[in-house]
Structures are given as C-alpha cells and as structure tokens.
Amino acid sequence: MIEDVFRAQYGRAVSVLTRLLGDIDLAEEAVQDAFATAVLRWPVDGVPPAPAGWIITTARNRAIDRLRREAKGHEKQAQAALLHHEPEEQEVGDVPDDRLRLIFTCCHPSLALPAQVALTLKLLGGLTTAEIAKAFLVPEPTMAQRIVRAKGKVRAARIPYRVPRDADLPERLKAVLAVVYLIFNEGWLDRAELAEEAIRLGRVLAGLMPDEPEVWGLLALMLLVASRREARLRDGRIVLLQDQDRARWNADLVREGQDLVRRCLRWNRPGPYQLQAAINAVHSDPPTDWHQVVALYDQLIAITPSPVVALHRAVALAETEGPERALLEVDALDLDRYHLFHAVRADLLQRLGKDPAAALEAALDRAEHPAERELLRERLRALRLAADQEDRADDDR
Amino acid sequence: MVVERGLSRSYKGGKEIPMTQKYLLSIYQPDGETPPPEVLEPIMANLGALNEEMQAKGVWVFAAGLHPPSTATVLRANDGDVLMTDGPFAEGKEHIGGFTIIQAADLDEALEWGRRLAGVLSPLPIEVRPVAF
Numbered sequence: 269m270i271e272d273v274f275r276a277q278y279g280r281a282v283s284v285l286t287r288l289l290g291d292i293d294l295a296e297e298a299v300q301d302a303f304a305t306a307v308l309r310w311p312v313d314g315v316p317p318a319p320a321g322w323i324i325t326t327a328r329n330r331a332i333d334r335l336r337r338e339a340k341g342h343e344k345q346a347q348a349a350l351l352h353h354e355p356e357e358q359e360v361g362d363v364p365d366d367r368l369r370l371i372f373t374c375c376h377p378s379l380a381l382p383a384q385v386a387l388t389l390k391l392l393g394g395l396t397t398a399e400i401a402k403a404f405l406v407p408e409p410t411m412a413q414r415i416v417r418a419k420g421k422v423r424a425a426r427i428p429y430r431v432p433r434d435a436d437l438p439e440r441l442k443a444v445l446a447v448v449y450l451i452f453n454e455g456w457l458d459r460a461e462l463a464e465e466a467i468r469l470g471r472v473l474a475g476l477m478p479d480e481p482e483v484w485g486l487l488a489l490m491l492l493v494a495s496r497r498e499a500r501l502r503d504g505r506i507v508l509l510q511d512q513d514r515a516r517w518n519a520d521l522v523r524e525g526q527d528l529v530r531r532c533l534r535w536n537r538p539g540p541y542q543l544q545a546a547i548n549a550v551h552s553d554p555p556t557d558w559h560q561v562v563a564l565y566d567q568l569i570a571i572t573p574s575p576v577v578a579l580h581r582a583v584a585l586a587e588t589e590g591p592e593r594a595l596l597e598v599d600a601l602d603l604d605r606y607h608l609f610h611a612v613r614a615d616l617l618q619r620l621g622k623d624p625a626a627a628l629e630a631a632l633d634r635a636e637h638p639a640e641r642e643l644l645r646e647r648l649r650a651l652r653l654a655a656d657q658e659d660r661a662d663d664d665r
Numbered sequence: 666m667v668v669e670r671g672l673s674r675s676y677k678g679g680k681e682i683p684m685t686q687k688y689l690l691s692i693y694q695p696d697g698e699t700p701p702p703e704v705l706e707p708i709m710a711n712l713g714a715l716n717e718e719m720q721a722k723g724v725w726v727f728a729a730g731l732h733p734p735s736t737a738t739v740l741r742a743n744d745g746d747v748l749m750t751d752g753p754f755a756e757g758k759e760h761i762g763g764f765t766i767i768q769a770a771d772l773d774e775a776l777e778w779g780r781r782l783a784g785v786l787s788p789l790p791i792e793v794r795p796v797a798f
Contacts, residue, residue: 378772425795426686428771436773 269315270306277320278303278394279472283366284324286429289331292373292391292419298331299323305330367392368476369429371469375444376427383418384447390415392472393465403455403462441477445486445541448473452490456497457639463494481535485542488528492548495521505642509551522552543568558587575601576608583612591619607634611644625651685768687726687796688775690782694762694789696734711785719767724778730763762789766796 278299285295302323316322374387385404389395395403401411421427432440448469455462470487477483499512507513529549532542547564550557565581578601586594595616603609610631614624628651632644699705719725734753741748753760765782769775772793779793 376772378776424797425775425793426771428773432773 270303270310273306273319273323274303274394277323279367279370279392280320281323281327282391282394283370285327285331286370287366288328290429292422294331294334295327296391298327298334301330302327365431365476367472368431371444371473372431372440373422373427373429375440375447376422377440377443378425378427379418379421381447381450383414383421384443385450386411386415387418387422388447388469389451389465392469395465399461403459441480441482444473445482449486449490449541452493456490456493457500457637460497463490463497466490467494481532481537482539482541484528485532485539485545488525488532488545489541489548491521491528492525492545492552494518495525495552501639503642504639505646506637506639508643510556514554517552525549526552538567538571540568540572543571556587558584562588575603576606579603579606579609579612586616586619591616595620605634607631607636607640607644610634614647685770686775687766687768688772688779689792689794689796690765690767690775690779691761691792691794692763692765692782692786692789693759693792695759696757699733708786712782715781715785716765719765719778724767724769724774726766726768728763728765731761734760 281299281302282292282295285298286292289295289298305326306319306323310316371388371392374391375384379387382404386400389400389403390397397412397415398408400415401408404411431437448466451469452463452466455464455466467487467490470483470490473483474487495518496509496512498518499514499516500507525545526549529542529545532538532545543564547561547568550560550564561584562581565577565584569577569581579598582594582597582601585597595613598609598613598616601609608631610627614627614631617624617627625648628644628648632641632648635641635644700708716725716728719728737753739750739752739754741750767775767778769778772795775793775795779791783789783791
C-alpha cells in the first residue's frame with residue numbers, strides 16, 4: 269500500500285515541496301522523511317483518508333521543523349522570514365501544474381539528455397539512483413554523480429521552476445516528450461519497469477496538458493507499442509509484427525491507444541508522435557492496410573524528414589508497390605551504420621529471389637540488442653540450412 | 666532553483682535567495698589575427714548596441730574585450746616564491762576574447778541575453794556560467 273502511494277505520489281509530493289521550499293534536495297529529503305514516517309505510522313494508525321495530502325502535509329511540516337532547527341541560534345532573520353513563508357492551508361494541496369513545472373525543470377535544454385532522463389526518473393518517477401543506474405546499465409556511482417551534478421546545475425545556474433511561456437512551449441515540450449519516449453524505448457523490450465514508468469509519465473503529462481495533441485499522440489504510441497509486448501519476444505528472439513500471436517496482444521491497451529488516435533485525428537493538428545501512433549493503430553487492426561500506412565509515413569516524412577523514417581516507409585511500400593520498388597528507395601538511403609537498414613535490405617533481396625546473406629551479416633555486425641541479434645542469427649541459420657538442402661538435392665540428381 | 670511566484674519568498678536552507686543571479690558570458694575566439702576593420706566594425710557597433718540595451722534594462726554589470734593572449738603573464742605562488750611565465754595559462758586553439766557579466770532572474774533570462782550576444786558575434790561560442798560569489 270505505502271509502496272503504491274510512493275510510486276503514484278512521489279513526483280507530485282516532490283514538485284509541491286519544491287515550490288514551497290524552493291530547493292529540490294530539501295524537497296526530496298522532506299518527502300522521503302514523510303514516507304519513512306508513513307511506514308511507521310500507517311500500519312498502526314491506519315491509512316489516512318487522503319494519503320497523498322497526508323504525505324505532502326507531513327513533508328512540509330518536516331521541512332519546516334528541519335529549517336527551524338538549522339536556523340536556531342543564528343540567522344534570526346531567516347527564521348522570521350521562514351515563519352512568514354508558512355504557506356496557507358490551501359497552498360499545501362496539489363496545485364495542478366506543480367509536476368508540470370518540475371518536468372520542465374528536469375528537461376531543461378541546458379542539461380545534457382542523459383541528465384534530463386536521470387532527473388526526470390529520480391524526481392518525478394521516484395526511482396532510486398540504483399534503479400536508474402541498473403535500467404541504463406551504468407555503474408551506480410556514475411549515475412549518482414550524474415544526478416548530483418544535474419541538481420547542482422539546477423541550483424547554481426538557477427534553472428527555473430516554471431512552465432515555459434507560450435512562445436517557448438512548443439520547443440520545450442518537444443524536449444519533454446523526447447525524454448519520456450527515450451525512457452519508454454529504453455525499456456519496452458526487456459525492462460518493463462521503465463516502459464511502465466514512461467507510460468505513467470505520459471498519462472501525467474496528458475492530464476496536465478490536455479490541449480496538446482502531441483502529448484496524447486505520444487501516450488497513444490506508447491500504449492500501442494506496449495500492447496504487443498507479450499508477443500514481441502519468443503525464446504529470446506524478436507518476433508516481427510506479421511509473425512506475432514495476436515491473442516497475446518493486450519486488448520485493453522490496443523483499445524485505449526486506438527481511441528486516443530481517433531481523438532487525435534479529430535483535432536486535425538498532426539505531429540510526429542500522433543502519426544507514429546496512427547501507424548501503430550493501423551497495425552493493431554489486422555490485416556494491415558498498407559496503403560494507409562504509406563500515406564501516414566508520407567505525412568511523417570513531410571514533418572520530420574529522416575532516412576530512418578524513409579526506411580520504415582519503404583517497408584510499407586514493399587507491400588503496396590512490391591519489393592523491387594522498395595529496394596530502390598532503400599538503396600538510396602545513407603544508413604550503412606544502422607542494423608535495420610541491412611535487415612530490411614536482406615528481407616527485400618530474399619523476396620526478390622536474391623541472396624540476402626551478406627546483408628544479414630552486415631545487420632548482425634551492427635545490431636546490439638541480444639534479441640535482435642538472435643533473430644538475425646536465426647534467419648542466417650535458416651538460409652544456410654536451405655542452401656545445404658538445395659546442394660543435397662543437386663547431389664541427388 | 667527559482668520559484669516563479671514571488672522570488673523574495675524563495676528560501677534555501679532558511680536563507681533568502683536574492684532576486685537576481687550574476688552570470689559570466691565568456692566569448693571564445695580562435696587564436697590568430699583579428700579580422701580586418703570592415704568585418705570588425707559592424708560587429709563592434711552591434712555589440713555596443715547590445716551593451717546599451719543591457720544597461721537600459723538593468724541587466725548589464727560589466728563588459729570587456731581583451732588584448733590577445735600573447736600579451737598575458739601568468740603568476741603562480743609556491744613556497745613563498747612567485748613563478749612568472751610569459752603568455753596565457755592554457756595554450757589552445759581558442760581563448761577568451763572578452764566577456765560580459767550580467768544579472769538576471771534565472772538561467773532562461775541569462776540564456777536569452779547569451780543568445781543575443783552569440784547572434785551578434787556569430788559564429789563565436791558564448792559560455793554562460795553562473796557567478797558563485
């Protein structure tokens with residue numbers, strides 16, 4: 269119970285306390301104090317009717333006690349100021365945009381992307397430094413240093429704690445969504461807790477910025493991709509979309525994601541996340557309408573031209589125009605370092621009756637994730653087996 | 666950390682946080698010849714205008730342009746002796762050619778002025794760094 273409240277309310281409590289205290293470290297300490305108190309008291313006194321409010325009020329009182337103790341004897345002026353600062357009761361509650369302010373602080377463009385990600389997970393997600401380090405496969409001291417340094421910069425350089433003004437909002441929101449999506453992508457394949465955290469953050473953002481279609485687009489995208497989680501791996505190997513067991517898709521997530529995509533369409537203010545969500549929504553409604561997928565990729569390329577998007581478009585194009593046309597487009601892309609470029613080429617070559625072995629080897633050279641490597645190895649094995657059988661058939665003749 | 670509502674009501678460890686923070690805006694330029702006057706003059710005019718705007722807005726604290734690094738002398742005290750060397754402390758491809766100190770409410774405001782300075786001095790990079798004391 270306390271753990272659930274912790275997960276759900278940590279970010280909210282830290283953001284409210286950050287506003288009240290003007291300092292992230294003090295806010296975190298106070299909230300951790302409050303949860304430590306809850307661990308002792310709730311089993312005895314029972315869970316309070318409004319656990320989140322209880323945590324915030326307790327944290328605030330703890331912080332004031334602590335500041336009073338530290339101010340005692342000296343800094344009389346500061347003490348007086350602090351008492352003056354004691355917030356009104358209604359201020360203690362959840363001011364709706366506190367978490368929004370905090371996420372814009374965490375994702376400030378003056379911080380490096382890894383620092384933005386770490387701060388967001390630590391302060392809004394309530395993950396421990398050890399958990400974040402483990403999720404990103406870096407040693408814990410490295411992650412601890414990254415977080416300490418980022419918080420030090422927030423404080424010393426005065427990174428503001430506020431929602432950016434309208435003129436800056438589109439760019440700044442883009443950075444926030446990129447951080448959430450990066451957290452999701454880092455986790456969706458095999459670190460479920462990160463993917464779930466990203467979806468949770470996506471829901472929080474959507475609740476806080478309900479008029480931003482891209483926020484809903486990102487949430488829909490994450491839900492639809494996550495819906496295929498269970499079907500995505502078999503025996504440690506990636507299973508391609510068309511080979512997945514649809515019975516293992518999460519129907520609730522599919523439905524929610526598709527509903528959100530429809531809602532986005534009604535807005536008619538398309539953006540990259542909404543379009544990617546729409547593409548995934550089409551895939552979630554088999555058999556895939558490839559013409560629609562190509563049309564959506566055309567829109568996506570118009571907004572965010574990139575060779576990676578063009579590569580994905582070519583995959584869809586192979587279904588509508590045939591592999592030959594698709595291969596022409598793929599070969600024109602400058603993506604030699606990207607494993608999927610070679611994997612897609614291998615697939616198209618094979619469908620054209622050509623030898624895909626070299627392309628598969630190239631993909632295997634560049635792929636990093638074990639599950640993706642395993643799929644490529646499997647395809648190479650199958651290829652060699654087929655070649656052997658052909659040889660044997662030739663020998664028999 | 667600056668809280669949007671009421672800066673004077675922000676406290677850190679019981680200490681009041683002042684309304685403004687000073688930032689050092691360092692101008693990095695490549696070693697070598699200074700550009701010819703026909704290139705330099707319009708830049709200096711724009712720089713002068715920006716400094717005036719900073720002064721008018723109460724942001725400007727101090728600004729200076731420096732002589733080349735070859736005119737520098739480095740001193741280092743050690744065991745009562747002071748060692749003196751000719752030239753800049755660090756030999757590199759770039760050096761600080763000048764700097765501006767501003768006072769701003771927060772990093773966003775400082776970055777906005779830094780952006781303006783970078784625009785005037787393009788393509789020279791501007792480093793924005795908070796002043797501790």
